Amino acid sequence: MFMNSSILALVLGGITTLLLLIYGAYFGLKIALQWNPESATEEQLELEKRTYLVSTIVNYVLLFEILSLILFIYTVDDIHEIIPGAMCATGSLNANRFGFPTLLVKLFTFFLYGSWIVLNHIDRKAEDTPLIKTKYLFLLGIIPFAVLENTLMIAYFAKIDPETLVSCCGVVFNPGGKVTSVLSPLPKGEMMGIFFGGFLFLLLLGLAMYWRGGRLIAYLFSASSMAFLVISISSIISFISGYIYQMPTHPCPFDFLQREYHYVGYPLYIALFGGALFGLAVGIVEPFETRYRSLTKAIRDFQKKAVLLSMAGFSVFTSISVWYIMRFILL
Amino acid sequence: MSKERHKHILSFSITSLLRRKGKNLSIFLIYTLMVFLLGSVVFFVSAIKREAATTLKGAPDIVVQQIRAGRHDLIPTEYMEKVRTIRGVTKVIPRVWGYYFDGPTQSNYTIIGMDGESYEAFRDRIPFLSPEEAPIGNGKVLIGKGIARSRGLKRGGHFYLLRSDGGLKTFEVSGIFSGRSSLLTHDLIVMSEKDVRELFLIPARYSIDLAVYVRNKEEIETIARKIGEVLPGTRAVIKEQITKSYETVFGWRSGLVFTALLGTVLAFAILSWDKATGLSADERKEIGILKALGWRIEDILEMKFWEGLTISLTAFLAGIILAYIHIFFFGSYLVAPAIKGWSVLYPPFNLNPYMDAGEVFMVFFITVVPYTVATLIPVWRSSTIDPDEVIRGI
Structure with a gap:
């Protein structure tokens, strides 16, 4: 395989x-242990x-x-052709029990690396780099996930058996399917309400964060954007994909990555995950705002930028979805 | 202000690249060559897979073959009645066809016997087969481009084939298949069923195999099993099995060639590591002076990043374009022998140009990532050069 x-x-x-990454983390550990800004030694x-070096590496x-x-x-989308029963990435990921966990861990590490880069970016703004120990210990904490991610991925590819029949999106994501009951437990109408309601709520929260700021709003915005990520993925399965395929009975979150749908899945997911990462970043930096005087201004400036970027990402995602819905209704 | 800074560093990087043409040109050429090789393999495999898929679109859902003493044998044509009665079967066509080895040109021809209805079905199911409405029958045949070329035949020309009993049979070319379906028709001769029987001495009661078409694709496997029950001693081959084995074979072969080429990637990574590490005295001096002028480590890193990006992108684009031209306009001479290798008469088939964004991205991933990783540490090292050391000439 x-x-x-x-x-x-x-x-x-x-x-x-x-x-x-391990090479970088090794020096990260050394820095975390031996860092002493007072000293002027060669070390x-x-x-x-x-x-x-470490920040370039990460x-x-x-x-x-x-x-x-x-x-x-x-x-994964491509190899469906050699797996019986698979019509898109869903089927391929279902080929063995490592498929979906690989994808989930990959998404999780994406947020981990993103958060590290945000911390590093903020830290570099201050002369005394107060986050230096925090961030290098955090880097060390990422290693196990990176190892897990690659182990799962190798196991997944190694264990794909072209002889075993798999169930694909038609079965997995249809009402009553295993995944649907977890990800979109609600009927379409209510799901649409939650999605657009959530989007408006997030926009209002974002504007409040931009104009006023404040600890509570920052955490709330951060948590909401992660929640909105989950809501969006459920909505993709519940109704957005149906509008893209112009076929309400086909709720697959992967098919629209294919050529037939002009690869629309890529901008859609990039905007969504970009929005979520910047949303998360707003909350990640929040605890350091008051703790370190030298960082306060840098963090405030960063949060304003991140809020805007996050709202922009979510808006692009929502606009593309709305465009497809309008096209379906009007044409 | 900060945007301006990036722009200036970028323009500085490009002029700095141009100043050291010799050193950068060698990296650029090898980079391009590597992208070209990997790109060629990937393009070739995907194009040939598509071609095979097009071909198989027209294939019957099930082919029933008679097996005698473990070998493929002639099948009694009357069997088709038994197959037809199986529920879900829409059409059964007894087929008469075969391979003909042509001594003088040392090649194999595929000969298919078709009359009115079956030819129309054949033509309709296969795209870009031939626009010609040429008649077949009574010694009139349609031939593929390869045969036309190797025998120097034109429309209306005559040629002969050896019958199985050694006698000669003359044919008239009534049409030549166009190039777009070449994988399928390059070595093909289509003639009437009667002519095939005469050529190969096939008795009227027998056919080579039975082509079975099924209404509901979900039922193919069940129907294939039923055919096995109704007609013991036959074998039912399902289209999907053929598609899958094509997929696997080409995937496997390309993977093999790809693995061999990974050595190239490694060698290239070592080379770029070496080039990036071995800074000349001039370059060290330049970085030292830049730092003395107030450039920070970040700025040097950014400059090196732009340099690397410029080399990567230009080499990548050049390699991909060359690979594209190589595969689709110059008959893939370099990679075809390694991956293809099935029949003798298949030299010059032109593949239909096709580029998949995902595949281009994959080649990008496997070439740009190693280059970047290999140069990362040397670049960092050069960015931390101490200005006073260099300027004092230590």
Whole structure:
């Protein structure tokens, strides 16, 4: 099963990134343990230089992670042709019990790397870099997830059996299917209400955050944007995908990544996850706002930007969805 | 202000790349070559898969073959009545066809016997087969481009084939298949069923196999099993099995070639690591001076990032464009022998140009990631050079 060029690319890319990350985390640990801004020794100078190395590494790792996520979706979507019963990525991911966990862990690590980069970005704004220990210990904490992600992915690809019949989107996401009952327990009408209601609520919250700010609003916005991510994915399964396919009986969150639908899934998901990451970032930096004087201004400025970007991402996502709904209703 | 800064660093990086043409050109060329090779493999495989899929679209859902002593044998044509009575079967067509080895040109021809109705069905189910409404029958045949070329035949020309008993049979070319369906028709001769029987001496009561069409695709497997029950001693081959084995075979072959090429990627990564590490005295001096002028580590890193990105993108684009031209306009000479290799008479088929965004992205991933990783640490090292060390010439 490893004899497929995309799978080879993914596995090799994954291992390379993991090694790079471990290399970076090793120096991260050294920095976290030996950091002493008061000292002017050669070791301290060397450590300061190393911080640039580590942050460059993690920046690239995040970039590769995003690329690998896209390639993973593409590959899984592509190999449905050799798996009996599979018509899109759903079927391929169902080929064994590692498929969906791989995707979930990949999404989770995406948020982890994103959060690290946000912390690093903020920290660099201050002369005394007060977050230095926090962020390097956090980096160390990411390693197990990165290892898990790659192990799951390799297990998934290794265990795909082209002889076993799988169930695909038609079964999995239809009312009464296993996934539907968890992700969209509500009927379409109510789901639409929650989706658009949630979107408006998020916009209002975002505006409040932008004009007024405040600890509670920051946390609320952050939590809401993660909740909205879940609501959006449920809505994709519940009604948005149906409008894209112009076929209400086909609730699949992967088919619209294919060429037939002009790859609309990619901008849709990139906007959604981008919005969620910036939303999360607003809350991630919040605890440090008052703790470190040197960071207060940088954090406030950053939060304003992040709120706008988050709202922009969610708006793009919602606009594309609305466009498809309008097209269906008007044409 | 900050946007301006990025722009200036970018323009500085590009001029700095151009200043060191020699060093960067070698990396650029090898980078391009690597993208070209990997891109060629990927394009070729996906194009050939598509071609095969097009071909198989016209194939019957089930093919019933007679097996005797473990070998494929002639099937009694009357069996079709038994198959037809199975519920869900829409059509059964007894087929008469075969392979003909042509001594003088050292190649195999595929010969299919078809009359009015079956030819129309054949033509309708396969896109871009041939626009010609040429008659077949009575020695009149349609031939593929490969045969036309190797025998120097034109429309209206005459040629002969050896009958199975050694006698000669003359044919007249009434049409030549167009190039777009070449994978299917390159070595094909379509003649009337009667002519095929005469050529291969097939008795009238027998056919080569039975093509079965099924109404509901979900039922194919059940029907195939029933055919096995009704007609013991036959074998029912399902279309999906053929599609899947094509998929697997090409996937596997491309993976093999791809694995072999990964060595190239590794060698390239080592080369770019080496180039990035071995900074010349001039380059060290330049970085030192920049830092003395007030450039920060971030700025040097950004400059190197732009340099790397410029090299990556230009080399990637050049490689992909070359691979595209190679596969779709120059007959894929470099990769075809490694991946294709099935029949003899298949040299020059032109694949239909096609580019899948995902595949291009995959090639990007497997070339750009190693390059970036390999140069990351050397780049960081060069960005932390101490200005006073360099300027004092230590």
